[in-house]
Amino acid sequence: MFSKYPRKKIVLYSLIILFFIMMETPMIMLGNKVEPFVFGLPFLLFWVLLWWFICTALFLIGYLTNWGSKSTDTESK
Amino acid sequence: MTVGVLIIAAFMIIPLAVGLLAATKSTNTSEDFFIQGRGMGAIAVFFTVAATWWSSFAFLGSNATFYTDGPVYLTALAWNLLFGLMYYLVGKRVWYLGKRFNYVTPSDLLGDFYNNEKLRVLVAGILLVFTIPYLQIQLTGGAYLIEVASGGVIPFWLAALIFYFIIVVYVWVGGIRAVAWTDIIYGALLFFGMLFAGIYVSQNLGGPTGLFKNLLETSPEHLTLPGPQGAMGFPAWFSLCVVTAIGAFMGPQLWLRMYAVKSGKLFNLMPFLLGFAAIAYMGSLLTGFSGVLLEPGVENPDQILPIMLMKYAPFALASLILAAGAAAAMSTANSQIHAVSTIVTLDIYKRYGNPKASQESIIKVGRWSLVIFSLIAYVMALVVPGVLVTIGIAALAGTAQLIVPTIGAITWRRAHPTAALWGLIAGITTVLLITFVPAFSQPFGFHAGVWGLLVNAILFVTISLSLKRTDHKVVKRFDDARYEYNKEYHPELIDELKKKEEKTV
Numbered sequence: 001m002f003s004k005y006p007r008k009k010i011v012l013y014s015l016i017i018l019f020f021i022m023m024e025t026p027m028i029m030l031g032n033k034v035e036p037f038v039f040g041l042p043f044l045l046f047w048v049l050l051w052w053f054i055c056t057a058l059f060l061i062g063y064l065t066n067w068g069s070k071s072t073d074t075e076s077k
Numbered sequence: 078m079t080v081g082v083l084i085i086a087a088f089m090i091i092p093l094a095v096g097l098l099a100a101t102k103s104t105n106t107s108e109d110f111f112i113q114g115r116g117m118g119a120i121a122v123f124f125t126v127a128a129t130w131w132s133s134f135a136f137l138g139s140n141a142t143f144y145t146d147g148p149v150y151l152t153a154l155a156w157n158l159l160f161g162l163m164y165y166l167v168g169k170r171v172w173y174l175g176k177r178f179n180y181v182t183p184s185d186l187l188g189d190f191y192n193n194e195k196l197r198v199l200v201a202g203i204l205l206v207f208t209i210p211y212l213q214i215q216l217t218g219g220a221y222l223i224e225v226a227s228g229g230v231i232p233f234w235l236a237a238l239i240f241y242f243i244i245v246v247y248v249w250v251g252g253i254r255a256v257a258w259t260d261i262i263y264g265a266l267l268f269f270g271m272l273f274a275g276i277y278v279s280q281n282l283g284g285p286t287g288l289f290k291n292l293l294e295t296s297p298e299h300l301t302l303p304g305p306q307g308a309m310g311f312p313a314w315f316s317l318c319v320v321t322a323i324g325a326f327m328g329p330q331l332w333l334r335m336y337a338v339k340s341g342k343l344f345n346l347m348p349f350l351l352g353f354a355a356i357a358y359m360g361s362l363l364t365g366f367s368g369v370l371l372e373p374g375v376e377n378p379d380q381i382l383p384i385m386l387m388k389y390a391p392f393a394l395a396s397l398i399l400a401a402g403a404a405a406a407m408s409t410a411n412s413q414i415h416a417v418s419t420i421v422t423l424d425i426y427k428r429y430g431n432p433k434a435s436q437e438s439i440i441k442v443g444r445w446s447l448v449i450f451s452l453i454a455y456v457m458a459l460v461v462p463g464v465l466v467t468i469g470i471a472a473l474a475g476t477a478q479l480i481v482p483t484i485g486a487i488t489w490r491r492a493h494p495t496a497a498l499w500g501l502i503a504g505i506t507t508v509l510l511i512t513f514v515p516a517f518s519q520p521f522g523f524h525a526g527v528w529g530l531l532v533n534a535i536l537f538v539t540i541s542l543s544l545k546r547t548d549h550k551v552v553k554r555f556d557d558a559r560y561e562y563n564k565e566y567h568p569e570l571i572d573e574l575k576k577k578e579e580k581t582v
Contacts, residue, residue: 006569016162023155024318026311034293034300040286042293042300044148045362052154052355059161059349067165067345069567
């Protein structure tokens with residue numbers, strides 16, 4: 001079904017979907033605790049920041065790899 | 078006190094000067110006034126989108142929410158990323174269609190694709206009605222900050238009046254270009270102001286780590302969902318994220334910022350930039366949590382940031398940061414006033430009042446509607462009290478409904494005008510019922526906006542599937558546009574289509 005998409009596009013979008021599942025479904029409750037403190041941060045805060053960092057990094061990778069598409073986009077920035 | 082007034086004066090004069098400078102670049106066409114002739118560059122786009130999207134809701138409301146309800150506002154990190162992703166996935170397609178078919182307003186796109194006059198009017202109506210309360214909270218927040226930053230020398234009514242006057246002057250002369258240029262200053266002030274305030278204030282408790290340790294002892298329920306009141310659990314977490322990101326994204330001020338962009342490449346970078354900027358909310362978290370320990374029992378939580386700064390930072394620094402907060406409000410308000418006047422001018426005046434209007438008279442109507450809408454918002458700011466986050470979310474829940482027909486228009490050839498119309502009507506009705514009729518209050522804890530979107534989407538898909546479009550020309554025109562879009566940006570999809578065609582032949 002997904003054969004038409006390049007592999008890197010599938011991986012990228014799957015990881016982004018994973019982020020939203022971890023953050024915005026009841027899965028967020030997995031991180032909903034105070035202890036243990038990590039780097040001086042309460043666990044929930046650390047947990048949310050960790051996922052935020054992963055997803056922001058994915059968006060940077062998205063930009064650098066043209067979001068997984070072969071592009072004929074020749075216009076300059 | 079004089080220092081505060083000086084800072085406020087500088088804060089007023091600098092944007093005014095930048096706005097006037099931007100005006101010298103204007104060409105006297107309506108496209109330039111409304112969407113900068115589709116030629117806005119990367120830096121201006123990023124700052125104007127970020128500063129427009131971060132409002133006094135973000136600057137004051139975030140601190141207030143951390144203060145009263147604990148960590149639920151952390152969902153902001155996800156909604157910033159969602160907003161950024163939509164800017165790429167939806168915004169780039171909206172931009173492309175705008176360029177191809179020469180759209181300036183949201184109604185242009187939806188009215189054209191669905192080929193339906195009623196829908197065009199409904200979309201303009203929804204945007205006007207739901208943008209005004211959101212505009213009003215910007216003025217309320219901004220004026221309040223100016224009042225506090227000046228040490229009370231400038232009273233609220235005067236602060237709001239100055240605030241409104243400055244916006245009108247530079248938008249009047251410079252259109253969207255002046256808005257975008259001033260937003261570069263506002264955006265930078267806002268980002269550093271939020272972060273710095275939090276870091277500075279938390280020093281009173283031994284920095285962030287000391288703060289969290291203290292909080293663990295005195296009020297641990299501030300560190301987990303559902304927060305100290307027990308009301309902000311997962312449903313609130315989810316609702317805030319969805320309604321804020323989608324509602325703001327569908328606001329007319331953001332929509333114009335999709336059309337105005339010069340190069341499609343910029344859309345690829347925006348998710349990262351907008352997502353990264355969300356780190357500034359850590360400042361709000363520190364300020365709000367410090368408030369819990371140092372200033373418990375503040376009556377109006379929207380005032381927690383000004384109170385903390387005035388008590389725990391030197392006056393000059395406090396004034397500067399509060400001016401940054403006023404900047405947050407102003408950078409949203411200027412864009413909203415500009416966007417609302419664009420809708421009135423193009424969707425109402427030009428389309429139904431005077432279709433043959435000259436460029437000059439279009440710009441003139443645009444400018445006068447600026448003044449009128451600012452005046453309405455000013456009066457509302459003086460007479461309507463309210464908590465920023467609550468009013469903000471209610472207004473966003475309304476504009477959010479437009480996402481359903483928009484996604485339909487850019488991706489689905491079967492999307493039907495009747496479906497879009499009834500989906501929107503049902504979605505808005507659901508939002509209003511749940512917001513204003515106590516008997517329906519927030520089923521299962523999810524916000525009215527979420528239920529509105531659900532009803533809207535179900536109706537939209539069901540009706541579209543059961544009806545067939547007869548206006549083949551329009552459908553074909555958009556099919557071609559989608560094909561061209563994919564050919565340019567997602568060639569792999571086209572290769573696949575070709576392979577399939579070869580096989581069937």
